[in-house]
Amino acid sequence: MAAALGFVTSLAVNNCNNSQQKLKMEFCNASTIPDSPFLSSKTRFFNNNLEVKNVISETRSLTLNPRCKVASGSASKAMASSLSALELLKTSAADRYTKETSSIVVVGLNFHTAPIEIREKLSIPEAQWPQAIGELCALNHIEEAAVLSTCNRMEIYVVALSQHRGVKEVTEWMSKISDVPVPDICRHRFLMYNKDAAQHLFEVSAGLNSLIVGEGQILSQVKQVVKTGQGVPGFDRKISGLFKHAITVGKRVRTETSISTGSVSVSSAAVELALMKLPESSHATARMLVVGAGKMGKLVIKHLAAKGCTKIVVANRTQDKVAAIQEELKDVEIAYKPLSEILACAAEADVVFTSTASETVLFTKERVQKLPPVSSEVGGRRLFVDISVPRNVGSCVSDLENTQVYNVDDLKEVVASNKEDRLRKAMEAQVIIEDEVKEFEAWKDSLETVPTIKKLRGYAERIRASELEKCLSKMGDDLPKNQKKAVYDLSVGIVNKLLHGPMQHLRCDGSENRSLSEILENMHALNRIFNLDTEISVLEQKIRAKIEQNQK
Structure with missing residues (x-):
């Protein structure tokens, strides 16, 4: 079993940096689905997102319990098995989570891919969006989440600690709340990761992915996602940033193009x-x-x-x-x-x-x-x-x-009658969307340097505090307060000046003339030089914490 899992893991590692973001489902060890290989699905969206081709291979029918309530016994068994699988993963491929980074993933069904008979079963009322976010973020590999559910689409956006495991967990969750079998969801769903997921949401917000291109109601629905998600645990930095940027894109497209002219709702x-x-x-x-x-x-x-x-x-x-x-x-x-x-x-x-x-x-x-x-x-x-x-x-x-x-x-x-005219207008909007996707990707990638900045600052602060304590103890207890303050200020000043250079090389706000790749290289170099990485990767720590929390 460990050898098979190691083979699967190595395949996933080899593909995790694929620039084309190929949609591949990982066959993984799932205790809740004995002897059942998962399903693979590829969905390709063309530039205008109006034509969709699905190629789906289905291997075996799966049946899950309805309505998201799992008996405590079976839940504990599943979580224990998940932890066991994680131990196997660590021994067979120790660098699996080190090489993989968290991903923005969208698992969705819309009028392009699924008939209304399926969409209506998966529909989530707006009042239940916060509850859905909480349930999604309770899954082992989901860190952040958002729900966009309208008459024409049901789309789940998540930050997944592992792409393949995250997709699997979200798909099973969708099955549980809807009573739609997993194979049926896989037959009609589409999957997108990172840049493609961001571009898709921007096109949705701009009205390019609507039944009626340029319709305005979808933008208000995207705004409602942000309004509903405010203060909800799990609707955090990356997902909220993605949706807020989508609102900006939707407004810009409607302001700078004629896509809304003559369009209907x-x-x-x-x-x-x-x-x-x-x-x-x-x-x-x-x-x-x-x-x-x-x-x-x-x-x-x-x-x-x-x-x-x-x-x-x-x-x-x-x-x-x-x-x-x-x-x-x-x-x-x-x-x-x-x-x-x-x-x-x-x-x-x-x-x-x-x-x-x-x-x-x-x-x-x-x-x-x-x-x-x-x-x-x-x-x-x-x-x-x-x-x-x-x-x-x-x-x-x-x-x-x-x-x-x-x-x-x-x-x-x-x-259908005025489709050609709307498609011409959609092409104008695509130019704007491509620019906005690049801007969002730069912002998202800049977040990768934040942990390094915090760890480097914490590392320096611990050394400064320790050395300051030694110095003051040697100078005696009767040292005047103004002199203690002078020594303290000196230690802070030295640390700040020493950190200024490294911090500048980690900045990704456009104020420095450095490429994103150079900044990320600097980040990895600082991690190595100051030994900032822990023995267990950040992703694995997060997953372990979520599994242990669910076991309580």
Whole structure:
């Protein structure tokens, strides 16, 4: 077993510095999955991130317990096995963690790679993001985390102490909270590391990776990740820095390019789709029902009003949001109804838009089939346009006669018409994104020197304090305070002047004319000269600490 593990480890070490960031899953010893090789997945995103090719090899089905709660006995056994595996790893390949550095990793599914049937099961409500961050960071190889969950994507961003083990742990966690088997997640997920992960998030924030290129709502959702993560343990320096930089990129792209000009949102595309399916003569008279008055619902109402719809019924839990919309759109007849009356409202509607955060289906086949038929003036079919994830309308509702159901994946029909124009605008944005990725990478790499700076300063401070104590003891207890202070100031001044040169060679803030590679070389040299590295690498220490903490 140790020999096999050593072979796997050597493969991982040989690949850890691969500049192309090839996506390779490591076959590792996992006590929670006996005799089960993990799955490998490669996902390639082209420059505009609008075309995705997945090549997936699947070897064996895996089944995990649902909902992230593991019995204490099995948990202890798993963690003990993890520690045992770590001991084997140390004896078979002692420099494994020394050569590997922590990585930014994104494990995600979006409308490019996964159907809504999978995405809705993995969707995490915003209120649960902090809890998800805590659970992710409790995993053995995850140090920081963030969740970006929208109607079109579910993406987990982490700082992993080991790329392959981190991906494995995140994938299993996603399976546990969703009841989606690991092989199904692997079949639809995409993986990106470090520079590629940063570029992907920047493209997401800029609207390049959206169903509708240039749409603005995704930027506000990225902002919400930062707002929700503030003060949450695990949403720390690297991940928060990544998302804050993504917000800057999103703003810059929209300011310096025309990508947002004429672009539409998911809500407006939903309205366009509904009107495409209705006879043109009925656009002004069709009876519209909007279920949900949140951000998406409000935009649906606004777009309906802009298209000339004058009678709209809004079903919502409370009346406050609807009253605010009524005040804003005084020329449109907007009626409020409580959610408890949605079936009665649907019976009188020709088109039903749903955009709530409900995790249960609001319109089932049994309920919809009891609704009266609609007039032939609107085509004789009642339309359900469901832009919620998870879905509010059961998929089997479309089996009913004279009923048609559309969801967010069906909006591609609307956006296909002006795709070429948006792609040209996207290319303008790519130039900006490439510059911003380089800037972020320089900032991230500069963090690598921080531990060395702290260790060198601590090393010098210990020597200074020790020698100062010896000197003062020799000078006697009756030494005046002003002379003690003078000696103390002298010792501090000497240390600061001696450290000034080395510290300057570690600075990575752009104030010095040194390349990043030179600065990192200086860092490694100082580590060797002053023997600053500990016997056990920093990464291994972190992993050991996490495993031991979980065993308590």
